[in-house]
Amino acid sequence: MPERFQHVAVLKGGPGAEREVSLRSGAAVAAGLRDFGYRVDEVDVRRMDFTLPSHVEAVFPVLHGEFGEDGMVQRRLEELDLPYVGGRSWEMPRSFDKEISHALLAANGLPVAAHEMITRGRRPGLPLPVVLKAPRQGSSIGVEIVREAGQLDEALARTFVHGSRVLVEAYVPGRECTVGFLGRDPLPLIEIVPAAGAYDYHAKYERNDTRYLVPAPFPEAWVEKINALARRAYAVLGGRHLGRVDFRVTDDGQPVILELNPLPGFTATSLLPKAAAAAGMDFATLCARIMNMAESESECMETETTSP
Numbered sequence: 001m002p003e004r005f006q007h008v009a010v011l012k013g014g015p016g017a018e019r020e021v022s023l024r025s026g027a028a029v030a031a032g033l034r035d036f037g038y039r040v041d042e043v044d045v046r047r048m049d050f051t052l053p054s055h056v057e058a059v060f061p062v063l064h065g066e067f068g069e070d071g072m073v074q075r076r077l078e079e080l081d082l083p084y085v086g087g088r089s090w091e092m093p094r095s096f097d098k099e100i101s102h103a104l105l106a107a108n109g110l111p112v113a114a115h116e117m118i119t120r121g122r123r124p125g126l127p128l129p130v131v132l133k134a135p136r137q138g139s140s141i142g143v144e145i146v147r148e149a150g151q152l153d154e155a156l157a158r159t160f161v162h163g164s165r166v167l168v169e170a171y172v173p174g175r176e177c178t179v180g181f182l183g184r185d186p187l188p189l190i191e192i193v194p195a196a197g198a199y200d201y202h203a204k205y206e207r208n209d210t211r212y213l214v215p216a217p218f219p220e221a222w223v224e225k226i227n228a229l230a231r232r233a234y235a236v237l238g239g240r241h242l243g244r245v246d247f248r249v250t251d252d253g254q255p256v257i258l259e260l261n262p263l264p265g266f267t268a269t270s271l272l273p274k275a276a277a278a279a280g281m282d283f284a285t286l287c288a289r290i291m292n293m294a295e296s297e298s299e300c301m302e303t304e305t306t307s308p
Helices: 019-036 072-080 092-096 098-107 149-160 201-205 220-236 271-278 283-291 297-306
Strands: 007-013 039-045 058-061 115-119 130-133 143-146 165-170 175-182 190-193 211-213 242-249 255-261
Touching: 007 019, 019 039, 019 283, 058 072, 058 283, 092 098, 092 255, 098 165, 098 220, 098 255, 130 149, 143 149, 149 165, 175 220, 175 271, 175 283, 190 271, 220 242, 220 255, 242 271, 271 283
Parallel strands: 007 039, 007 058
Antiparallel strands: 115 165, 130 143, 130 165, 175 190, 175 242, 190 211, 242 255
């Protein structure tokens, strides 16, 4: 049964490119919370002037991309002084904007791929192969892997559809894995093995042939190193209550951090629920554990004031 709250709201949808994924994730979280005994209102957020039912005690944002992960919704909830799940308004941009997150990770001595930012009309200075990324998108939207010079112009054009700046990363060969977080604790490591090509939007949400190996079949020394780096990245980028740190791992076991997802997906193929299941936690319990962590801005300020 619910512990701190009885009637909660799940925010889903949003106006951005990840809207459909967010609608599916939000519906799943709402169902999980209801299974655990919560009364749940589902709110489809299309604009910043959204309203919440007056009886709502706390909020679980399941908004990916704009509004949900750039700090805007969090600022609104802070103004209402409602307890909510996830990072605070000034923490969210650290992970949402890849230009900011890469700078913070590198400044703190954490391993990221060689990278540069380019604007329209400029070409990458890094040698091929490279990965082009729209810096303010998720779910692999606006991501292009360029291996040959003849692919570059079209790939740049597709990526620039999502904004005026593009993050260019050196391609890191190897294996892909992710570390989910519940509170400050890492969950079992997952290796992601696409059936073909890259782990792109289609592999994540539209196909069922991607393999998820949990716990990842890595040497124990690799797992320890990845978990240690994930903890540091989670702290540096403002992770709170939940999150997921994604990596590429070279064949000799060197991890490279890709990003922190501060509000990861909760669809049928999403990684945080898979990791929780491997730790023995069913979906409803996972949603309830996260919901129970919700804090209001006044509660956070009181905690920070009284902390030694």
